[in-house]
Amino acid sequence: MFGPTVTTTALASVQLMINQALKFDPVSKLRLQSLEGRLVRLTINNPAFVCFITAIDGELRLQSHGEQPEAEIRGSLSDLIKVFIEGKTNLADSQVEIIGSAGLVQQWQEFSKDIEIDWEEIISQYAGDTIGHQVAEVIRSSHAWGKARRENIRNQLLEYAIEEKQLLPNQALFKDFCERNQQLRLDIDRLEARIERLTQLLIDDESTSKD
Amino acid sequence: MSDDTTHFGFQKVKTSEKAGRVADVFHSVAAKYDLMNDLMSGGIHRIWKRYTIEMSAARPKQKILDIAGGTGDLSYQFSRIVGPDGLVVLADINDSMIKVGRDRLTDRGVAGNIEYCQADAQYLPFPDNTFDCITIAFGLRNVTDKDMALESMYRVLKPGGRLLVLEFSKPNNPVVEKIYDQYSFRLLPMMGKLVANDSESYKYLAESIRMHPDQETLKGMMENAGFKECEYHNMTSGIVALHKGLKI
The missing domain is CATH 1.20.5 (Single alpha-helices involved in coiled-coils or other helix-helix interfaces)
Structure with a gap:
């Protein structure tokens, strides 16, 4: 759809952002070592887009061109987000298709699922340690509060549907x-x-x- | 062009003089080569080079020859890809460029799997069938006898190996071509004067680009040298083209 200049620029920008973020998860560099030089083709059906993902020298690399990938994963953008970001493992009800080494795709999935960015470190670099810690504390507590509220609402809805309305067993x-x-x-x-x-x-x- | 003359930009010079005159240009610009490249291309030269790396399909343990490697942009990336068991040879005819490239790569921690070689692309000093991949980025247009250089590259490439030629080419859009002409002949020498205090060298760069064979001609030259499955990819409306050929 786009020329090599546009596609390569877009992928280079995304790659730069991801690698900058990964610097704040020191373990990710070690985990990328097992994926070094192993190429996976990512085919997005909707919108149509193809790119390749690999690791070089402890950094993630996104390419517009690749040859002889060990595995290919195909699906819509939303399905691939579910697989790589939300860590969805059951592909039965999705349109995701894996060709080649499923083990390699699973390794990439585990890698993306286990990323833990140290946001406090990022904020501290710009705002200093004291403010950085305070902001990170607020973010952490809001995140924990949000998670607890979501869990609570889910439980209450479930209880209502089962016990009160008897809609579910x-x-x-x-x-x-x-x-x-x-x-x-x-x-x-x-x-x-x-x-x-x-x-x-x-x-x-x-x-x-x-x- | 007669047998004993060749192009040097828009001028005709003796064939024996071209290498020396090109060398003078690069001695002059070596120190500010990277800065000028960034300014002249708006940083896009990094994207063109990145695409070249992708098209090389380089793998760990391979041997790569980076001809006209200059300040080592491609060699740096190749060295990371081929790893400690591979080898990258940065070759350039110009010792000033090699010095800048070697210092720069050493400062970036590249060592162990890289070697430097002052060599003329027409007479590559390597045994037959040595390299898995050869790249020449923005260098072929400065070579006196391009056919001879392509044959020399073919000789040192392993069977199954590939040559990638990244070079300025002919824009495929007339509007882009007009803007590009104005930019190259008016703005480029001015920038050269301001940043590197050398407008003549940058005037030569613009002229040499115009004298360089277009996409189809270069593809034909590669086929004549023996390369198979030759193809090219235009980038930025054909301002730059990446030619690929295989030794089968």
Whole structure:
């Protein structure tokens, strides 16, 4: 869609931003060592865009051109964000497709999922240690408060739907139902096998009495 | 052009004199070469070089030859890619440029997998089939006999290896071409005068770009030298083109 200059400039800018951020997660450099020189093709269907991702000298590298990638991951932008940023592992209900080394894609997924940027260090560089610490504390407590509120709302909604409105089954009851269902399926399978065996015996008996 | 004369920008000079005159240009600009490149291209030369690195598909343990390596932009990246078991050779005909490149790379901590070589691209001092990849970025237009240089590169390239020629070329958009002409012949020498106190060298740079073969001609020259699957990628409306050829 775009010429090499535009695409390469865009990727170089994104790469620069990511690597700048990764400097504040010292462990990421070590984790990138295992991905050194291993190329993955990223094919975004919607909007259509192709790029390559690899690691060189402890830094992440985004390329517009690559040859003989070890793996390719295809999907829409939103699906790929779910895989790499939210760490989604079940691809059954998504349009994501992996070709080649799934292990390598999983390594990249684990890498992106485990990134922990030290925001306090970044803020401190610009605002000084005292202000940086205070701002980071506010961010951390707001984040923790937000997380707790989200969890609380989720639990309350779930309880309301299960206990008050009885729209959903209780988790324990549902688990028990699933186990019984599984047991019943196994019993039916056994019964089916027995019937099959008895039928075969009857056929054998009939054929011997005829002889 | 007769047998014993060649282009030096828009001038005709004796073939034997061109290398010396080009050397004078680069001795003059070496110290401020990087700064001028950034100013002249608005930093885009870094993007062109980055794309060249991507197209090289260089891998760890490979041997790379960076001809006209100058201040070492490509060599720096190659050295990181090929790692401690690979080798990068930065070759340049001009000792001033090599000195600047060597100092710069040493300051950036590049050592161990890099060697420096003062060499003429027409007579590369390496055994046959030595390198996995050869690059020449903004250097071919300064070579006296380009065909001879391409044949020399073909000789030292391993079978399966690739040559990448990054060079100014012919814009494929008439509007861009007009703006580019005005920029090259008016603004460029002025910038050269202001920053490097040398307008003549930058006038030569602009003229040598115009005298350089266009995309299709260079592709044909590469094919004549023996390269296969030759192709080129225009960048920034063809102001620069990256030619690729394989030795099969």
